[in-house]
Amino acid sequence: MKEKSSRRGSHGFGLVALALLLALLAANYFGVNPFRPAAEAKEPERPSLLVSIQDMSQYHAAVGNFEVIIDSQENGISWLPDFVSGERTLFLAKGTVNAYVDLGGLTGESYQLSEDGKKATIRVPAAQLDKPNLNVKDSYIYDQRRGVGKAISDAFSTPDQSKFFEMAETRIASAAEESELRDRATENTKAMITGMLKPSGVEAVFVE
Known part of the structure; x- marks a missing residue:
């Protein structure tokens, strides 16, 4: 019984490891790297607005x-x-x-x-x-x-x-x-x- 339980445990661990590997490959394929550092937050560029023009004498x-x-x-x-x-x-x-x-x-x-x-x-x-x-x-x-x-x-x-x-x-x-x-x-x-x-x-x- 112990031998069967150990085999089932190793088999289950292998399935989990395989699932994680497939998930990482899929993420990398779609351009997502979970180990890449988080990008710094950047303020979105907003266009400058000319409010008015005044003629100067x-x-x-x-x-x-x-x-x-x-x-x-x-x-x-x-x-x-x-x-x-x-x-x-x-x-x-x-x-x-x-x-x-x-x-x-x-x-x-x-x-x-x-x-x-x-x-x-x-x-x-x-x-x-x-x-x-x-x-x-x-x-x-x-x-x-x-x-x-x-x-x-x-x-x-x-x-x-x-x-x-x-x-x-x-x-x-x-x-x-x-x-x-x-x-x-x-x-x-x-x-x-x-x-x-x-x-x-x-x-x-x-x-x-």
């Missing part, structure tokens, strides 16, 4: 590059000396400001063509300044002195540099207003208009 005539140093001082706790709770930070900020002329402002009252068509009298709109475009990558803290207590507390928190960028944006905007950037943009715009009219034999005359 601005002529960007000049760009100013600015650097400012922000000297920020915090006194800390009033009843403690600065070497304990005070902080002083020197922050170097870099950025650009675009100067442009809105040519959409050239209405019929802004230009006049002579009767012989050889001279155009033009009043160029005033140049405008964009908001400063800060260069975050090249702006950094290059010197910082903190009191002992301040240094310990900051060691357990993430430094926040947003206030330095806000101060830098204000400073750069003021520097751009005081610079010759507007005048340069106006002169470049006049040169551009002169160059456009010259091939047509029209002389550009600018008035304030």
Whole structure:
């Protein structure tokens, strides 16, 4: 009896092994490999959609590059000396400001063509300044002195540099207003208009 049972057991095991082998061969035939690592999940590609197109009348005539140093001082706790709770930070900020002329402002009252068509009298709109475009990558803290207590507390928190960028944006905007950037943009715009009219034999005359 034991011999028959062992034969039946080995026979059954052989059938199971054969069935598994056939299943693996069939899976491989149909391109399914159960031993192949699972493929990484990939986000399906979605087409980019153009929402709208806007016509621009601005002529960007000049760009100013600015650097400012922000000297920020915090006194800390009033009843403690600065070497304990005070902080002083020197922050170097870099950025650009675009100067442009809105040519959409050239209405019929802004230009006049002579009767012989050889001279155009033009009043160029005033140049405008964009908001400063800060260069975050090249702006950094290059010197910082903190009191002992301040240094310990900051060691357990993430430094926040947003206030330095806000101060830098204000400073750069003021520097751009005081610079010759507007005048340069106006002169470049006049040169551009002169160059456009010259091939047509029209002389550009600018008035304030």
